[in-house]
Amino acid sequence: MDAEQVARNDAIFREANERIERAAVKFAGPDLVPFICECAEPSCRDVIRLPLAEYERVREHSTWFVVTPGHEASAGSSAEIVETKDGYHVVEKIGRAAEVAAELDPRSSHWTSARDG
Numbered sequence: 001m002d003a004e005q006v007a008r009n010d011a012i013f014r015e016a017n018e019r020i021e022r023a024a025v026k027f028a029g030p031d032l033v034p035f036i037c038e039c040a041e042p043s044c045r046d047v048i049r050l051p052l053a054e055y056e057r058v059r060e061h062s063t064w065f066v067v068t069p070g071h072e073a074s075a076g077s078s079a080e081i082v083e084t085k086d087g088y089h090v091v092e093k094i095g096r097a098a099e100v101a102a103e104l105d106p107r108s109s110h111w112t113s114a115r116d117g
Contacts (some may be wrong), residue, residue, distance in 0.1 A: 003078040006040040007093055007100035010065050010075070013038040018106055019067075021055060037088075039071035040078070046071070048088045058090055062105035063098040065091050 013075075013116035014117045019059040021023060024033045037046035044067040058064050065079075066088050072081055083090035102108060 001040060001074075001076065003096035004100050006075045006078040007097040007104065009040045009042050010038050010093070010097075011101060012042075013044075014065060014104075015106055017055070021052060024052060026115040035066060037068045037071055038065035038096040040081035041071065044074075045069060050085075050088065059107065061092070062108055063093045065074040065093070065101075067087075067091055 003022055008062065013036045017038065022032055031051060032049040033052055033055065034047045034049050037044050037048055039046075047065050047098070048068060050066065055066070058066055064082065067090075069084075069087075071081055072089055072091045075091065075097065078095060079091040079093050081089050082092045092098070
């Protein structure tokens with residue numbers, strides 16, 4: 001899998017987690033919110049539970065993603081572990097994968113969805 005595809009797969013899961021976060025905030029969700037593993041493996045459906053504040057801290061970086069331990073390997077050389085936490089890792093995309101991840105970040109000022117054309 002090339003770096004661009006790795007980043008695109010991760011971005012799909014990140015976008016889903018953005019919707020999960022909005023729902024948790026809207027409905028005053030539980031202390032630990034179930035987020036989807038943001039690894040590069042398209043078939044992954046692992047759930048990572050973490051506080052909203054922790055998800056927000058990770059999301060401050062457009063190239064950081066939360067993954068189940070061991071799932072960082074699906075990104076190959078396109079990611080490095082930057083933090084090891086209880087139950088998940090935070091990985092940072094590097095090189096071309098980092099560029100694509102930043103471009104696809106829905107919180108980025110230059111991001112446009114495919115619907116925007």
